[in-house]
Amino acid sequence: MSQPWLVVGLGNPGPTYDGTRHNVGAMVVDELCRRAGEKLSSARAQRAETARTRIGPAGIGVPSAQAEQVVLMRSRTYMNDSGIAVRKVADFAHIRPDHVIVVHDEIDLDLGRMRLKLGGGDNGHNGLKSIRAHLRTGDFLRVRVGVGRPPGRQDAADYVLGHFSSREKPQVELQVALAADAVEAIVSTGLEQAQNRFNS
Structure with missing residues (x-):
């Protein structure tokens, strides 16, 4: 049986944080x-x-011989403790770090841009920092969804906890759909092909 995948959408729990930049992974x-x-x-x-669910050439949720088993996950911890939940789910489902895909907000990319990668540091992102600590490696896959840098001198932490503006929402909806496409592509065609298609 092939190794299952774990797709982690980073964010904070509860309705207060729905629609914030920090919750784009959960979206x-x-x-x-x-x-x-x-x-x-x-x-x-x-x-x-x-x-x-399963993801394969026919798409997500469609049973087929080529479809891969996938666990979709949102943490019930706050962002800074995301790694606790990721480790528990990965251990329970016997999923290795190289089959963990973490979808998260990225202030170093403009809204509308995305980067797929394997490994790397946490770049000041507390969710990634926690996951690295609890998996004891940074060698997991990342789907970095751009949310842009804070304007002026606004604190980055305050910025990512803020909600997308009404003007940004149509672009956010498109970006969320593209990031979901990218996750499906990583599982069904591999990272390199997905990078060629989605890295912007």
Whole structure:
């Protein structure tokens, strides 16, 4: 049996944080659940909400011999403790770090841009820092979704906890859909082909 995948959408739990820049990763997992026709359910002992599906050449949620098993996940911890939940879910589902895909906000990329990569540092992102610490490696896949830099002298932490403006929302919806496409492509065609298609 092939190694399953874990797709982690980073964000903070609770309605207060819905639609904030820091939760764009969680928005991508929500979109993947919608496409798969699955709902996240609480895995209390794992401090996460998870759903199981398959991704293959025919798309997400379509059974086929080539389809890969995928666990979709949102943490029930706050961003700074994301690694606790990621480690619990990965251990429970026997998923190696090289089959973990973390979708997260990236202030060093403009809104509308995206980068897919394997490994690297945390670049000041507390969610990535926590995951690196708890997996004891940085060698997991990342889908970096651009949210742009804070204007003027606004603190970066305040900026990412802010909501997208009404003017930005149409572009955010498009970017979330593209990031979900990118996750599907990584699983079904591999990182290199997905990078060629989606890196911008």
